[in-house]
Amino acid sequence: MQKEGILPPDKARLNRKKFAREVMAEFGEMDVFAADLYLRRAIGCMVSEDMPRVSEEQVGVLKLLKIAVETQKFMKALEAEGRTQYTIGEYVDKVVLPIRSL
Structure with missing residues (x-):
């Protein structure tokens, strides 16, 4: 079904350790005040009260x-x-x- 274009191709598996290292490095480079603002926005994208x-x-x-x-x-x-x-x-x-x- 993938060959026929009905199903999308298999997604590459996430290398969690590499992803964690990269994200931690990027976040560590952020300005503290900007990090607070953008972290709050990101949290809002992930969770809510309802x-x-x-x-x-x-x-x-x-x-x-x-x-x-x-x-x-x-x-x-x-x-x-x-x-x-x-x-x-x-x-x-x-x-x-x-x-x-x-």
Whole structure:
């Protein structure tokens, strides 16, 4: 059916590791303020409050947002305790791992 033009040709499989490296490098080169603006636009393209169905990819985006929200709560709690420093382990245990394991 592909030869007859009924079905499109097979799509090349995405090299996820290469894609990740390239995207991280490109994003790292962005101006911080522009990155914030365009990241918010990109998130809006992926998720919304009223999604009829939530894909695995969308759950990943939502987890990213949840990590951001919980990071802010974590930092405010530190401030309330009069702390300015924390360990990476403390941050990972209190913020990252609970969300990644959802």
